[in-house]
Amino acid sequence: MALEPTTPLTPRQSKVVGALLGLHAGDSLGASVEFKCHTQIHTQYPNGLRDIIGGGLLSWPVGHATDDTDMTRAVLLAYRELHDNPLQDVAILAGKHFLNWYRGDWPGRKPGSRPRDVGLATRAGLHKFSKTLDPEKAGAGEGKAGNGSLMRCLATGLFQSDPDKLVKESMRISMITHDDERCTISCAVYNHIVAALIRDTSPESAVDAGEILAERLENKKDGDVWKAVRLGRKLSIARMARDGPDLGEMKGACSGFVLETLALAIAAVLDKRSLEDVLVDVVRIGNDTDTNGAVAGGLLGARDGVDGVPERWKAKLQFGDEFMRIGVELTPE
Template structure:
């Protein structure tokens, strides 16, 4: 890997492991209200300790990181399908279908860290129904749950598309990967806008520039509610909410509604404190802490790079080594393909 890609490597790893950190940190406090968290952790929970209502092992992935892994492995498989001798023709490769197949394995017990054939202990209703439909139909375009089911279950897993899909593919694949479980417009457009922000951050845009790019994408796709959520996130006083609680006219709710999570992640991205301090405050607000932590952690990691994520957190993550290895494999294959295309272009 050439040194010119060092920034991309750092921010790509930061984004993926930022999701994992936010998920594993937040799992301890999931479903707890701010009022209870502030009494137990006045300065916020600052260590990944496991436990929580579902008694998680320390650093273990919940559904947020598990389903991010499903999408990540789909991108690895796509890049490997381009290699000589691959049994899978790249022209026939469907990223959304590959991600859905991995998600189905997760749902049916073919997954690291879990006893064979056992179901996940944490799965959202929309995800569960979507995967049931997908198992029967084997068509990611027809399996999702439609209008009215606007949970954050596709936003939490979408970040590999922002990291590995270029150009127009990024929008189309963001939407398609959301649709196999969540095909409400608020979900699909939130994923597309979020991934444009991620890609901009990896390409060294400032946080504010990246947010503007996200708003343009939401506007292009015709979803005013996503635009409004991003704008509200720009004005949200994260530290104040974490210290004083989500009350009054502050539009933060702890539910799993996709636009609540998007709004909170934008506030986190634009808060220029350290990765640790911002993520601790996201989780300190309470409610859907693992998913809000994962979604915000992805943006913060893409902003700050892996070097700015606390090592004491990274060393506890269940999938750290795998995420690092798969990321480097994808980036190497993409770099090799780019060099080949340049050489062929010169020969022409």
């Protein structure tokens, strides 16, 4: 797979494409050890898994997208359609692409086949959305606070330049499957940070902006999402990769709770090491390794640009060429 653009990328294009490929790479790297705990990964890969090798519990082909990247692609396709017709509702467009994915109208799948991995909240939300086609009348309900909408929300941060629309679209796309406020606000905060990073804002200032937005959306200074951002500032990815998740900080052991995945991503983007070293360590922490890797990878790619993603990883990504092409197409020079 050749991922070389025909013309050099602008700095902004590099960050946009880097974010998309960083998410895909984190997902594909983590898929090989998904559901394994820190101890199991440490035993099998004492220095961390450093290559995209496929396999895992669901026997993934090398570099294949899991639901994280597939659903990110669905939102990306919605923004490409919005670019051609700005009067459309991007949340409804995204939801329709989610349904295509769920029903088997998707690259690399037998027509009509179900995805290998679908979260319970995602399944419930898509069932409702298929009947209403209304993002605000779908969702799995309050109390369902998994990371299934945070994992796919990246394109809004990359391609919606209006701050108010960014918040609204992030939250409405989340509502299709995850309408708990911890999920909808986490998506808005994450995308606010992404938008700052691709403007070449420093990671520290981008996280500051996300924290301020969390306080505004939760209408208090100690809300759950605000606390997750603050926690991310204190976490050490390297320490958790070495010792495992601190259950005092991460009561869910990094196994799919939206606030923990957001906190890990914040810690990752503030880690001054290379994208590769940080993502390898995020995966070493264990449990929901593909989604934690994907969400962190999106921020790291927006921070470091396309050159931060190792060439040996980029060469294996199922949607690598498509993500680069659409990312460049939708990003003003």
